[in-house]
Amino acid sequence: MTIDRAVLYLLAMPLVAPFRTSFGEERVRHALLVALEGDGRTGWGECVAGSGPWYSGETVETARHVLLDFALPLLRGTEIGHPREIPGLLAPIRGHPMAKAALEAALWDLHAQGEGKPLASLLGGTRDRVPAGVSVGIQPDIPTLLARVGNYVAEGYRRVKLKIEPGWDLEPVAALRERFPDLPLSVDANAAYSPRDAGHLQGLDRFGLLMVEQPLAYDDLLGHARLAEELATPICLDESISSPHRAWEALELGACRIINVKQGRVGGLSAALEIHELARERGVPIWCGGMLETGVGRALNVALASLPGFTLPHDISATDRYYHEDIAQPPFRLEDGFIPVPRGPGLGVEVDLGRLHRYAVGMWSWHT
Ligand code: OSB
Ligand code: MG
Numbered sequence: 001m002t003i004d005r006a007v008l009y010l011l012a013m014p015l016v017a018p019f020r021t022s023f024g025e026e027r028v029r030h031a032l033l034v035a036l037e038g039d040g041r042t043g044w045g046e047c048v049a050g051s052g053p054w055y056s057g058e059t060v061e062t063a064r065h066v067l068l069d070f071a072l073p074l075l076r077g078t079e080i081g082h083p084r085e086i087p088g089l090l091a092p093i094r095g096h097p098m099a100k101a102a103l104e105a106a107l108w109d110l111h112a113q114g115e116g117k118p119l120a121s122l123l124g125g126t127r128d129r130v131p132a133g134v135s136v137g138i139q140p141d142i143p144t145l146l147a148r149v150g151n152y153v154a155e156g157y158r159r160v161k162l163k164i165e166p167g168w169d170l171e172p173v174a175a176l177r178e179r180f181p182d183l184p185l186s187v188d189a190n191a192a193y194s195p196r197d198a199g200h201l202q203g204l205d206r207f208g209l210l211m212v213e214q215p216l217a218y219d220d221l222l223g224h225a226r227l228a229e230e231l232a233t234p235i236c237l238d239e240s241i242s243s244p245h246r247a248w249e250a251l252e253l254g255a256c257r258i259i260n261v262k263q264g265r266v267g268g269l270s271a272a273l274e275i276h277e278l279a280r281e282r283g284v285p286i287w288c289g290g291m292l293e294t295g296v297g298r299a300l301n302v303a304l305a306s307l308p309g310f311t312l313p314h315d316i317s318a319t320d321r322y323y324h325e326d327i328a329q330p331p332f333r334l335e336d337g338f339i340p341v342p343r344g345p346g347l348g349v350e351v352d353l354g355r356l357h358r359y360a361v362g363m364w365s366w367h368t
Pocket of ligand 1: 055134135188190238289290291292293315316317
């Protein structure tokens with residue numbers, strides 16, 4: 001494969017409902033899409049960076065800058081045999097994992113289309129559907145929370161993850177547990193607590209949660225290892241796992257028992273596959289996280305989640321949980337609490353160019 005042209009699209013996609021986490025509220029998801037043209041085909045990748053540097057240091061604007069001014073020029077005129085070569089080719093760029101991952105993703109789509117195979121089978125996927133969980137933002141009050149979760153449960157979601165922060169933790173979890181005694185339930189703090197909160201977090205132990213996700217700061221592996229000794233609830237790390245090496249360190253330290261895998265956060269699909277291997281060798285359960293992706297990013301997540309080491313329900317929900325109208329077709333739908341893995345070549349979804357242009361608030365073209 002050689003890349004002839006790249007087009008970057010910045011989309012502003014209105015969410016069906018505001019999504020609030022401990023780091024802020026989002027009403028419109030800004031998504032940076034990468035379209036790579038080569039060998040007469042177009043491959044699509046979605047950058048999972050957000051509009052501000054809250055979840056990670058990257059933003060859609062830093063990603064656009066790094067892609068156009070540094071990453072794409074590194075690939076100029078290069079014959080790429082396989083998308084696994086991308087991390088090596090982009091290695092001169094320090095950091096910016098989400099920007100790099102978007103480029104690698106588009107190359108995987110191009111490669112899979114060229115082979116005429118679904119991305120899932122090229123990655124080594126073994127499932128034809130993946131269990132769907134739903135991530136529930138911080139709600140204005142407990143009745144609203146119970147109503148919202150009640151709807152998701154009725155739709156068939158197999159696990160509910162509640163966003164928590166100081167002031168919105170033990171009470172909403174107790175209310176959910178009381179209303180839904182057998183529901184697989186987890187919580188995600190997005191780094192909102194400090195090591196001094198260990199005693200308070202022990203209050204979560206009586207609710208039989210699957211896990212508590214990222215209670216402490218993104219760069220505090222040792223703090224998580226110490227907290228793990230105080231908690232019965234397993235710790236899952238998200239923000240802290242920025243690479244396969246960091247995953248290894250976290251497991252060696254005992255900082256987590258479960259890993260939330262997001263290919264964007266770890267620098268691409270190749271890195272995500274390495275973490276999958278590591279987790280399998282060690283018998284560590286992993287699952288696929290989400291970043292409110294459009295159907296382009298979700299198609300890739302579904303493909304990744306079809307690998308055998310992904311053993312827990314994912315933050316992969318149906319399209320209508322995020323958007324009234326998605327730029328990718330067909331929408332992802334829940335079937336008995338699962339999302340079917342697309343069967344078509346590449347990502348297995350089509351980008352609707354009319355919708356793409358309707359939601360685009362910026363567009364940049366790059367030529368070799
Ligand atoms: O921490 O997992 C997170 C969304 C944006 C940023 C961080 C996170 C999330 C989610 C959404 O929880 C999960 C989804 O896409 O369904
Ligand atoms: Mg998280």
